[in-house]
Amino acid sequence: MALATAETTTTLDFGPAVALSCRECGTRYDLGPTFACIECFGPLEVAYTWDGPDAGRTSPVTREQIASGPTNIWRYRGLLPVPVDVASKPNLAPGWTKLVKADNLARELGIRSLHVKDDSGNPTHSFKDRVVAIALEAARNFGFHTLSCSSTGNLAGAVGAAAARAGLDSCVFIPSNLEEAKITMASVYGGRLVGIEGTYDEVNRFCSELIGDPLGDKWGFVNVNLRPYYGEGSKTLAYEIAEQLGWRIPDQIIVPVASGSQLTKIDKGFKELIKLGLVDDKPYKIFGAQAEGCSPVSAAYKAGLDIVQPVKPDTIAKSLAIGNPADGPYVLDIARRTGGAVEDVTDAEVVKAIQLLARTEGIFAETAGGVTVGVLRKLVENGLVDPEAETVVLNTGDGLKTLDAVSAEARPTAVIRPSLDAFRTAVADNS
């Protein structure tokens, strides 16, 4: 499991990870900066000591060891492709975000037991800090000097911040017509930010070219050549939810679907916890949530198809606006296998759901959180979610990043002169 780099022969340290394994055909590869199977072009994912038919089912870590770890994702380092001393290296230490008992929202939706897993509490205020933190360790392992990605917002900030703290260079690629606020966030960390005159798809294609060019030598593109490691970061959402519920998997969980990677890794995380005996085995249902303006997976689910027809996104939920989601077929498979579903809501429903969550629980979600809460409401109404079962809904980002979505609706109740009479007339009588 050692790779030769250009300058030195380095022993890689990925903790309990032992190989990359093709999700389609199972072919195994040495741990390296690759992401697609050369046999069948299927996606590669990280395989661990406990994977495979012959592997033991003994957890490398106990609940007690995890609980005594740091209050971030590194408490699960024994279950992640990272070295055992990862917590002592400079990184953003994301995770251990709040699992909020949402009794007010549950009452409004007619659900008995509901929690919101609120990932807006991460260092750059989205779940992307989790996946970037794992990709960063892979970049260090492979001796890369530059962290990179294509992004439409959240990922750009997460990569820029992580690289700054780790002392790596960064170079982030975005469509040049991005909103000013996102450009500011993406560039404040001092790395290189390159606007590409083109769509997000064109940015992606450019990054793939760059990986094959000497210009991109020793560059880690977190969501391309480091994607197998990157994806593992989403498992920590499953681990945290289970631990925060008292080492129990919820009955139902609603997850946003962009590329679909996050949903598949949450399923992987729950399965690992069961396999390793860290939680009791039990059934759970995973529901996917999309915005109607970019709902290729929901459309395929409803049509009973196994493949996903690409679409051209048109929705305010820009962080979910991937028209050709790589993991779409796996999302369909997981939703059907677990007894879940994939559903979508309109932009108007997204805005109403953002407001509902803010008004009931004091959580200001980005549009992706409006999508999951809106879809939850719809799933209760159409009977696909059981209102008596223990339910978790994800908020993966922060409302401060998508202010425009609600600014037209969120206005002052009144504007008055500074006098009690004016207040009495304008507000008190209406309340």
Add this chain to the structure above:
Amino acid sequence: MALATAETTTTLDFGPAVALSCRECGTRYDLGPTFACIECFGPLEVAYTWDGPDAGRTSPVTREQIASGPTNIWRYRGLLPVPVDVASKPNLAPGWTKLVKADNLARELGIRSLHVKDDSGNPTHSFKDRVVAIALEAARNFGFHTLSCSSTGNLAGAVGAAAARAGLDSCVFIPSNLEEAKITMASVYGGRLVGIEGTYDEVNRFCSELIGDPLGDKWGFVNVNLRPYYGEGSKTLAYEIAEQLGWRIPDQIIVPVASGSQLTKIDKGFKELIKLGLVDDKPYKIFGAQAEGCSPVSAAYKAGLDIVQPVKPDTIAKSLAIGNPADGPYVLDIARRTGGAVEDVTDAEVVKAIQLLARTEGIFAETAGGVTVGVLRKLVENGLVDPEAETVVLNTGDGLKTLDAVSAEARPTAVIRPSLDAFRTAVADNS
């Protein structure tokens, strides 16, 4: 220690708090929704079982009990004016934010040991969640139905969110010419938001009138009639810093100064930890940080005065823009007594410091964080901070809330067509 409310006789439960005490003359009052001494008009603060010359010095809680508590400010509930079951009530559970070991920033500033206490990780992304959480418990104790405040931004969001989750009404008063983004943040939680045609000072005066009027009956203004409780929330910054350093008070700490309350309560927190034997007794220096465009305390410090001359604020650090800071004289006293100082920096230095912190540690601070980091740099240069001593600098808010401060400086490195040739020409040759 029981107060009669209009409807019922309620036994108040403020945990270890036993009275309000005048900071100037020491006169004691029953715990109630009052904030000024009727003898001398001095500010009232919360007194505990361990205060006073005759009180014992035994801590009501041990380090171990604290460490086994929740990962939020309620781990210190035994040292706060809150009931013992506070963690089970619906609130935002702020605190336990990261104390980031800032080796990169330390190197740039020429300091041996530096940590950043990063309060942007709080639920509404500023330290205001700490103070509002304590005020909320007071409001519940007093049977108030509405949470209120005057605010120019951070506090409005913190009050709106906390009230929403607690199931209280809220009514927040702001100057009507506030930035759109802050209006959105303040109103999204569904409470009443009232714009006042006037300055922040006029908003404040209006709130004071409202407290005396039947219209404001059973209203808790967190920063007026609940101020003694509210202020105690800032003690948790001192507790967390000491615990996160391994139960040790740092040698030097740099704190932003708006009203000055936060700085005085951090001093109070350190003194309590020493008195109760939770940390070893040792000297520490507290430094106050202001923006030059609103630096009345720094000006008084430099002039050797005990009183603070009010100013008209003109700075991008709007969350610190209080021209007549109520606790200014106490800040002067603490800075001089501990061997610290009060210093100020220009708006240009604030912007540079925001970028420095982002570039070195991946932390995107609001302007107030630029003020503290900028002042730290200045204090190293002028020799007032000892570069060999253990130093902590506060970031009290999030860069997403003050994007305008850096948006002109944070631009893409290049904008190119999606081709390797264009990239090679525009960027790679410059790197």
